[in-house]
Amino acid sequence: MLPDALLQLTELLARLPGVGEKTAQRFALHLVAEKSGTAQALGVALTELGQRVKSCERCGNIAEVDGAGKAVCGVCRDSRRDSALLCIVAKVQDLLAIERSGAMRGRYFVLGRLLSPLDGIGPDELPLPRLFQRISEDGVREVIVATPPSVDGEATALLLARELTARGVAVSRIASGVPHGGDLEFADQITLGRAIEGRRTLDSR
Numbered sequence: 001m002l003p004d005a006l007l008q009l010t011e012l013l014a015r016l017p018g019v020g021e022k023t024a025q026r027f028a029l030h031l032v033a034e035k036s037g038t039a040q041a042l043g044v045a046l047t048e049l050g051q052r053v054k055s056c057e058r059c060g061n062i063a064e065v066d067g068a069g070k071a072v073c074g075v076c077r078d079s080r081r082d083s084a085l086l087c088i089v090a091k092v093q094d095l096l097a098i099e100r101s102g103a104m105r106g107r108y109f110v111l112g113r114l115l116s117p118l119d120g121i122g123p124d125e126l127p128l129p130r131l132f133q134r135i136s137e138d139g140v141r142e143v144i145v146a147t148p149p150s151v152d153g154e155a156t157a158l159l160l161a162r163e164l165t166a167r168g169v170a171v172s173r174i175a176s177g178v179p180h181g182g183d184l185e186f187a188d189q190i191t192l193g194r195a196i197e198g199r200r201t202l203d204s205r
């Protein structure tokens with residue numbers, strides 16, 4: 001009984017994290033009723049988002065696309081950063097949380113996913129070739145693994161430690177302080193800062 005366009009919008013909004021069917025419909029009805037042009041502005045912003053913002057081609061962080069169509073993020077462009085130090089995170093939100101702590105003076109690599117044998121995600125599904133290339137190109141000497149303290153996060157950290165120590169890179173893991181099963185994204189800045197400063201060497205044997 002509702003117009004197709006409205007149903008379609010509701011269905012799309014419901015795909016967003018934390019938005020259920022009811023909330024999605026409330027948003028859609030609000031956008032139809034409101035008169036200040038939010039729906040049109042939102043449409044333009046979403047179109048531009050796809051054209052002007054992409055994943056950084058070096059680290060996977062969010063980046064603005066430049067005039068030449070290249071997307072390199074602010075962290076990768078910052079020449080004051082120590083390129084021999086690389087922090088590996090699962091997702092962009094974790095990178096942003098660590099940046100807020102101010103404790104990381106190196107650069108990052110976003111995996112995009114974690115090793116998860118139960119979900120059928122094995123080592124081949126991780127962007128390891130791109131990571132190894134980055135490490136050799138930048139002359140990375142130390143890697144800090146900042147995957148979350150969950151079963152999948154620990155399994156990924158062990159895999160990375162094995163692969164990277166075999167390539168002569170020193171590998172450390174962020175210290176405890178972030179609760180087990182917790183999400184880095186929601187850890188406070190001081191806890192995250194301490195977790196990075198108190199990192200310990202990962203023994204891969």
Ligand SMILES: [Zn+2]
Binds near residue numbers: 059073074075
């Ligand atoms: Zn980057």
